[in-house]
Amino acid sequence: MGEKGGALSMKESKLSNIVVQLFAIFLAIAVLAPILYAISVSFMPASEILTKDYNLIPKNPTLENYKIAFNTTPLLRYMLNSFIVALTSSFFRVVFALFAAFSFAMYDFKGKKILFVLVLSTIMVPPNLLIVQNFVTVSKLHLVNTYIGVCSVFLISANNIFIIRQQFLTFTKSLQDAAKIDGASDLRFFFSILIPTNKAIIFTVFVSSFVNVWNQYVWPLIVTNRAEMRTIQVGITMLKDRESALFGPVMAGAVIALIPTLIVFIISLKKIVSGMMSGAVKA
Amino acid sequence: MGLEMSKKFINNLKPYIWLIPSLFLFGVFTFYPFFHTIYKSFFIVDSMGKVREFVGFGNYLYVLNDKKFLIAITNTLIFLAITVPTSKVLGFCFALLANKKRKFSTFYEASFALPMAMASSVVAMIFQLLYVYPLGILNGRFHLDIRWLTDSKYALIAIAIVQIWLSTGYAFVFLLSAVRNVSNDLLESASIDGASPLKKIFSIYIPLTTPTLFYLLVSDLAYTMMIMGLVNILTGGGPNNSTLTIMLYIYQQFARTGNYTTANAASIFAFLLSLTFTLIAFVWEKKGVHYQ
Numbered sequence: 001m002g003e004k005g006g007a008l009s010m011k012e013s014k015l016s017n018i019v020v021q022l023f024a025i026f027l028a029i030a031v032l033a034p035i036l037y038a039i040s041v042s043f044m045p046a047s048e049i050l051t052k053d054y055n056l057i058p059k060n061p062t063l064e065n066y067k068i069a070f071n072t073t074p075l076l077r078y079m080l081n082s083f084i085v086a087l088t089s090s091f092f093r094v095v096f097a098l099f100a101a102f103s104f105a106m107y108d109f110k111g112k113k114i115l116f117v118l119v120l121s122t123i124m125v126p127p128n129l130l131i132v133q134n135f136v137t138v139s140k141l142h143l144v145n146t147y148i149g150v151c152s153v154f155l156i157s158a159n160n161i162f163i164i165r166q167q168f169l170t171f172t173k174s175l176q177d178a179a180k181i182d183g184a185s186d187l188r189f190f191f192s193i194l195i196p197t198n199k200a201i202i203f204t205v206f207v208s209s210f211v212n213v214w215n216q217y218v219w220p221l222i223v224t225n226r227a228e229m230r231t232i233q234v235g236i237t238m239l240k241d242r243e244s245a246l247f248g249p250v251m252a253g254a255v256i257a258l259i260p261t262l263i264v265f266i267i268s269l270k271k272i273v274s275g276m277m278s279g280a281v282k283a
Numbered sequence: 284m285g286l287e288m289s290k291k292f293i294n295n296l297k298p299y300i301w302l303i304p305s306l307f308l309f310g311v312f313t314f315y316p317f318f319h320t321i322y323k324s325f326f327i328v329d330s331m332g333k334v335r336e337f338v339g340f341g342n343y344l345y346v347l348n349d350k351k352f353l354i355a356i357t358n359t360l361i362f363l364a365i366t367v368p369t370s371k372v373l374g375f376c377f378a379l380l381a382n383k384k385r386k387f388s389t390f391y392e393a394s395f396a397l398p399m400a401m402a403s404s405v406v407a408m409i410f411q412l413l414y415v416y417p418l419g420i421l422n423g424r425f426h427l428d429i430r431w432l433t434d435s436k437y438a439l440i441a442i443a444i445v446q447i448w449l450s451t452g453y454a455f456v457f458l459l460s461a462v463r464n465v466s467n468d469l470l471e472s473a474s475i476d477g478a479s480p481l482k483k484i485f486s487i488y489i490p491l492t493t494p495t496l497f498y499l500l501v502s503d504l505a506y507t508m509m510i511m512g513l514v515n516i517l518t519g520g521g522p523n524n525s526t527l528t529i530m531l532y533i534y535q536q537f538a539r540t541g542n543y544t545t546a547n548a549a550s551i552f553a554f555l556l557s558l559t560f561t562l563i564a565f566v567w568e569k570k571g572v573h574y575q
Contacts, residue, residue, distance in 0.1 A: 020380065020383075020385070021391075023380070024380050024381060024385075024387070024391040025387055025390065027377070027380070027391070028390060028394035028395060029394070031394050031395060031398065031452075032397065034406070034409050034448070035397075035409070037409070037412075037413070037420065038409045038412070050415055051418065052418070054418075054420055054424055092304075095304075096304040096305045096308065097305070099301045099302070099305065100301065100302055100304075103298045103301035103302045104302075107298035109295070109299070115306070119305065119309065122313045122314075124505070124558070125317055125554070126505055126506065126508065126554075127509075128509040128511060129317075129320075129530075129550050129553060130312070130313065130317060132316075132320065132533065132537050132543065132546050132547065133315075133316030133323075133547075134316050136332040136543075137311065137312070137316065155312075156304070156305050156312075158309075161305065186297060211400050217403055217404045217512040218511055221515075222534075222538065233402050233404040236405065236408060237407070237408065237516050247412045247415075250408050251409070251412065253408075257404075261400045261402070262400070264400070265393075265397065265400040
């Protein structure tokens, strides 16, 4: 854009370039402020939190809050539970979505349209709306306070099916026909051609699903009532009740709960975003 | 011949076999609970979830006459009206600001997007600390004197701020790529015509990003309509029900009092409400959305 503007506006744009960037960086820090503050508070001794000095940075940094958080609650157990639930759910989500997407993308069969519309229609039903009845189902199956119970409602996602199907559709039928002529069965085509060539989208769906399940709060809250089955998101809210003012250990717990998603986010932001876009925009 | 027949039969079954896991799971955890909730909403249901007595639309009349439920609907609608447009407008402004790739783009793009990866419970705990009265950092550093979470005038706004913080990043990510997809030719010819930056925003950027805005709006309306986690952690619906949302009302009905009867009718009512919004959005789409 700049080349057309001539010398004068080039000079202007150099200054405005700096101004725009400074402004953007300022805004970025404002957005991050609550997180940065939480990290900072997690290292403050109790005497520096919620005082008239309104400290932003710990004067005498300490690990005391982390010790308290780990000693008073089974924080490691919460983390382990969350990892088990998020990994298991994401694994099955991806596998089942791959199966369904394969069927919808590669075959023609009776009722295909209706079944596909049925699958997509589930996007219209907000999951929170179903928790009452799903809780009844899960408790009837005696799955309250079990990993299967927590994972149950996260095992399938119409969004994931849709995104992977879109990806599979770009594989022309001719490729499958070629595989058939070579004598490869559908199973072999699925496992030795389709899966390896679509690693990127599979990774994206897995990672975004991991973050999504890791961050779930309402369902795990309802379907567990024993401390050792709580996930981290439910667990940290139990580090204090609404009235108490002991925020140090809570912030330590919050920071620990953030670490996995932050790592995932930093590593794979670009991939997740492009994956989500491919689903949304083509829709 | 018989072998050939059965081989063909198996071949015809194949596509359905691949679909078994997803259809089973959708059946058990989406379709069954959905239709069963509709069915049960016409009955008195005991605390074990068992159907007792047919009452027609009685349960619906009951919840619609329940003052608490009406408050919950009003609160949810106010909450939607505050958070959904604000996060889109902010996301759009951030996207315009970050549009051109610059030296520090990676840093501020990632920062704007980051909240989308945050768990609502963690964020709720952090904002609870920011909002503490009177020694919280928000009151202290900005010289305010607001009981953010305990004054019924401010509590809903306080939670709306958290929701806006959480949802702007998602809107930003989508709008950034929409804004970057706007064709350069269009912008250049507008520049030659002497269009001001503001004119470019209103006559080029906004019309050309309406499909993305529409997608964001529809998905956020249905999602935010069911908001519960933040409220449950921050205020539990208080003070004086000023932050009671539809979903929290439903949750409290069945989790606290074991009242499945009203929970079912309220759930279906909530679904109809969110469906109405989606339909309105689709009507608006026909008129207002600009596809290239």
